Amino acid sequence: MRDGINLALLGIPAVALITEEFWPQGDFVAQSLGMPDIPRVQLPHPVAGTGEARMGEIAEQVVDAIIKQFMPVKAS
Amino acid sequence: MSALLESVDEAQALEQLHALGCTDGLPVVIPTVARVTRMVLASGLDADLLLGEMGPMMGSATVQKVAVAAVMAGALPDYMPVIIAAVKAVIAPQFDLTEMQATTHCTAPLIIVNGPARFDCGPVASGFGALGPGHRANASIGRALRLAMMNIGGARPGSSDMALLGHPGKFTYCLAEDEEHSPFPPMHVGLGYASSDSVVTVIGAEAPHSVLFSCDADDPQEAENFLAQLAVGIANMATNNAILTGGAAVVVLNPEHAEVFARAGLTREAVRQRLWTLTHLPIAQLRQYGGAFADRFAGREGDYRAFNQPEDILILVAGGSGLYSMVMPSWCAGAHHNSAVSMAIDNNQFCEIPSVSVSEQ
Numbered sequence: 340m341r342d343g344i345n346l347a348l349l350g351i352p353a354v355a356l357i358t359e360e361f362w363p364q365g366d367f368v369a370q371s372l373g374m375p376d377i378p379r380v381q382l383p384h385p386v387a388g389t390g391e392a393r394m395g396e397i398a399e400q401v402v403d404a405i406i407k408q409f410m411p412v413k414a415s
Numbered sequence: 416m417s418a419l420l421e422s423v424d425e426a427q428a429l430e431q432l433h434a435l436g437c438t439d440g441l442p443v444v445i446p447t448v449a450r451v452t453r454m455v456l457a458s459g460l461d462a463d464l465l466l467g468e469m470g471p472m473m474g475s476a477t478v479q480k481v482a483v484a485a486v487m488a489g490a491l492p493d494y495m496p497v498i499i500a501a502v503k504a505v506i507a508p509q510f511d512l513t514e515m516q517a518t519t520h521c522t523a524p525l526i527i528v529n530g531p532a533r534f535d536c537g538p539v540a541s542g543f544g545a546l547g548p549g550h551r552a553n554a555s556i557g558r559a560l561r562l563a564m565m566n567i568g569g570a571r572p573g574s575s576d577m578a579l580l581g582h583p584g585k586f587t588y589c590l591a592e593d594e595e596h597s598p599f600p601p602m603h604v605g606l607g608y609a610s611s612d613s614v615v616t617v618i619g620a621e622a623p624h625s626v627l628f629s630c631d632a633d634d635p636q637e638a639e640n641f642l643a644q645l646a647v648g649i650a651n652m653a654t655n656n657a658i659l660t661g662g663a664a665v666v667v668l669n670p671e672h673a674e675v676f677a678r679a680g681l682t683r684e685a686v687r688q689r690l691w692t693l694t695h696l697p698i699a700q701l702r703q704y705g706g707a708f709a710d711r712f713a714g715r716e717g718d719y720r721a722f723n724q725p726e727d728i729l730i731l732v733a734g735g736s737g738l739y740s741m742v743m744p745s746w747c748a749g750a751h752h753n754s755a756v757s758m759a760i761d762n763n764q765f766c767e768i769p770s771v772s773v774s775e776q
Contacts, residue, residue, distance in 0.1 A: 361577065363574040364574055364575055367471065367571075367574055368575070371569065371575075372473070
């Protein structure tokens, strides 16, 4: 989350990837750093150490959600 | 200015503080206006003086807010100069407090006190059981820093402090060096301070690990054997020091163990240098145990260094004399790789406050 915010502060579009175990911490950090609405996508936990096949599965699950976060918001 | 809470009595106030998540789980002294004011007065500093920001919440650590933590921890006003110095040390950028508070690793700030403040602002225990219960200054100075880290820095288990298990030193973790029973000059002198200075050194550290060594003055290999034992303690393959590398570690020698080095003619610097050499470890071993952390040595053989430099191994003397010394490996991460930070204790500002009975508070 902090990395995502730091990138956003540099003007680089960023989406934070946060596992479900760390989702509340992500909210806390986003609030603390004054960017509560930073785009984020939830991943299952754990990701690290689960092997390439499982990471591929997770990537398949979330890739659309990540791309969607980068798309412009339509004016209502 | 700190927010004020209202309650009908101290019992209700305590429950309120527990419910708000402002305690460490144990009862606290209720930080009434009178108690906090007295604690601020003892510091000799302005209540609104900003010491810095504490992450991850980036709360403003004013003298008054630190005084609130000190009161809650049960500290005496005499301890305030040490508490203020400890807070300033963890706020220093090189301490990486925000990252340390948020890590999944079990790390807590170990506070080491050197110099006259050990007596003037305590006594801060350095002998038998210095890291255990029964020493008011040790218990409440470390606890005050923890409560400041929780209530000013916003560290809460499972939502902002992500330590998977933590360790008991997260309640309090403070001791003094036993300079009087050390064969070496005081630790802070080696860090560039005068022996008459009072200094806190704070380092994010794991819980203490015992190192058993049976002295044998007839064995010409005694010191070398002990060094090998300590090296295993600070950088065995289960530690971040061996896997992540580049961090710091603490060695607490009991006076009897320190004498092993003295009779071998080894200075603190020589001990540190040898420990640094003995913690050069085989890359093949890291490959076996370190998983992807070994990738940075891809295509290389030979040894790697657990510590970048000998100075990253802090050595002090404390505890009762006997078979056991202590080592504390560290987290080794953050932008500054979990470095130790020393801060002079300014007790020239300290004001002696006449004691007042609890009923008058």
